[in-house]
Amino acid sequence: MNRARLFTFGAVIAATAVLAVLGYVSLRQWQASAELLFREQARDMAAMAAEKVEMAILKTEEECLSSLQAILMDPAFRPESIEAWSRKNPLFDRLREIPQGFWERGGRRHFLVGDQVVLAAVIPGPSGAPVLAAMGRSEAAVKDLVLAKTLGGLEGPSLLAVLDRADNQVYASRPVDRARRVLTVGFGEALPTWRVALYQPDGISPIGSVRRQAMLFTAAFALLLVVIVLGLGATYRVVRRESEMARLKSDFVANVSHDLKTPLSLIRMFGETLELGRAPDEATRREYYAVITRESERLTRLIDNVLDFSRIEGGRRRYDIAPHPVEPLVHDVLEAFRYPLAQRGFKVDVAMAPDLPEALVDPEAVKQAVANLVDNAIKYSGEGRRIAVAVRSEGDRVAIEVADEGIGIAPGEAERIFEKFYRIGRSETQASRGSGVGLALVKHIAEAHGGRVKVESRPGEGSRFTLYVPVAA
Numbered sequence: 001m002n003r004a005r006l007f008t009f010g011a012v013i014a015a016t017a018v019l020a021v022l023g024y025v026s027l028r029q030w031q032a033s034a035e036l037l038f039r040e041q042a043r044d045m046a047a048m049a050a051e052k053v054e055m056a057i058l059k060t061e062e063e064c065l066s067s068l069q070a071i072l073m074d075p076a077f078r079p080e081s082i083e084a085w086s087r088k089n090p091l092f093d094r095l096r097e098i099p100q101g102f103w104e105r106g107g108r109r110h111f112l113v114g115d116q117v118v119l120a121a122v123i124p125g126p127s128g129a130p131v132l133a134a135m136g137r138s139e140a141a142v143k144d145l146v147l148a149k150t151l152g153g154l155e156g157p158s159l160l161a162v163l164d165r166a167d168n169q170v171y172a173s174r175p176v177d178r179a180r181r182v183l184t185v186g187f188g189e190a191l192p193t194w195r196v197a198l199y200q201p202d203g204i205s206p207i208g209s210v211r212r213q214a215m216l217f218t219a220a221f222a223l224l225l226v227v228i229v230l231g232l233g234a235t236y237r238v239v240r241r242e243s244e245m246a247r248l249k250s251d252f253v254a255n256v257s258h259d260l261k262t263p264l265s266l267i268r269m270f271g272e273t274l275e276l277g278r279a280p281d282e283a284t285r286r287e288y289y290a291v292i293t294r295e296s297e298r299l300t301r302l303i304d305n306v307l308d309f310s311r312i313e314g315g316r317r318r319y320d321i322a323p324h325p326v327e328p329l330v331h332d333v334l335e336a337f338r339y340p341l342a343q344r345g346f347k348v349d350v351a352m353a354p355d356l357p358e359a360l361v362d363p364e365a366v367k368q369a370v371a372n373l374v375d376n377a378i379k380y381s382g383e384g385r386r387i388a389v390a391v392r393s394e395g396d397r398v399a400i401e402v403a404d405e406g407i408g409i410a411p412g413e414a415e416r417i418f419e420k421f422y423r424i425g426r427s428e429t430q431a432s433r434g435s436g437v438g439l440a441l442v443k444h445i446a447e448a449h450g451g452r453v454k455v456e457s458r459p460g461e462g463s464r465f466t467l468y469v470p471v472a473a
């Protein structure tokens with residue numbers, strides 16, 4: 001049984017650990033692949049933007065060149081026409097000198113002069129002879145004509161900026177002050193020194209939100225683990241309690257049987273002695289009869305306890321509660337215990353307060369409760385030989401007190417002794433058998449009357465149990 005339980009707990013713990021490791025690993029993987037995916041998307045987006053810008057520049061340049069060519073082909077060409085062209089085509093604002101090598105290659109080409117991109121093109125001139133046009137771009141025009149048009153309408157949280165060689169920002173689709181740069185992508189030949197940079201606003205960057213989600217999952221997972229561990233702990237406690245209860249129950253059966261045996265063997269012994277006529281005189285015979293009566297009363301009490309306990313457990317215990325004086329009930333109990341008390345040399349102090357009010361009680365139940373308290377006082381008196389019984393009224397309650405000078409109860413046990421089957425596991429206690437349901441019954445009876453039972457005790461000095469029942473109005 002124990003091994004099976006250990007195995008079960010081990011299996012659950014192992015499963016939990018595997019779950020934890022798997023969860024952690026897959027979370028990390030998910031986070032890594034989400035970040036990778038996001039980076040790829042960002043790169044695509046930046047590359048697309050770069051391509052768009054490049055195409056736009058080339059197209060604008062193409063248009064400029066066509067119009068320049070048209071001017072040059074015009075028979076009415078004059079140098080001032082170039083001025084007019086330049087005003088209409090703000091993309092180019094400078095004329096450049098062309099290095100010698102270019103002449104030989106011919107065609108059209110971008111090249112760098114310092115940090116400036118210059119477009120050089122050979123185009124047919126007015127007389128049909130080739131003319132070399134070399135044009136430097138206006139940065140402002142690139143911004144307004146190309147960048148603002150191609151990158152300006154960007155939707156979504158990401159923003160794009162164009163950076164020059166020294167990482168200075170040439171253009172941004174929106175202000176980037178509170179954003180994080182994710183990556184940069186270079187342009188082609190048309191803008192060789194510039195790059196497109198993709199930014200993510202701080203709060204809503206997908207990487208940040210992936211991280212936040214990962215953290216959230218980790219927290220949820222940790223919580224789950226905590227719940228599992230707590231559940232395990234709780235289950236372990238329940239299982240332990242259950243098996244403790246099973247043990248207590250089997251003890252209970254053994255204890256009850258033993259308790260029944262003692263009075264039975266006394267009854268049988270005295271009965272047989274009488275039957276065989278071995279009692280010498282009338283006085284002895286009377287004494288034997290008395291023992292038989294008393295022991296059968298004890299038997300009845302024990303059996304009543306067990307039966308009542310099973311009725312309580314089954315929810316079938318009924319109480320007939322009515323106004324009743326308390327003193328006669330206590331006297332009846334003491335009378336029933338007169339013989340065992342006297343036999344063991346107990347001195348009983350009884351203190352009944354005068355003018356006690358009637359209480360709202362089930363007389364038989366209260367007698368049973370008090371009998372259990374007196375029985376315990378005898379059983380757990382150790383060397384002590386004094387028992388004090390007192391009845392008094394306290395406000396709207398009548399208090400019935402049974403005190404002994406016996407072995408006492410350790411503070412930690414004071415609550416538990418009212419639990420069913422609970423017996424303090426000490427050699428002194430175990431020496432005197434009991435069923436462990438006596439005080440559970442007392443408590444149930446007290447509460448059924450709307451009252452309660454309390455205990456004050458010190459180990460080695462004795463215990464005082466007080467049963468409170470309500471005064472009849």
Ligand code: ADP
Pocket residue numbers: 372376377379380381404406407408409417418422423424425429433434435436437438439440462463
């Ligand atoms: P039991 O049949 O064992 O007496 P009870 O429910 O009456 O069962 O009592 C529970 C336990 O409380 C006892 O086993 C004993 O250890 C402790 N107990 C009860 N009454 C006293 C007392 N007067 N003095 C010391 N211990 C007591």
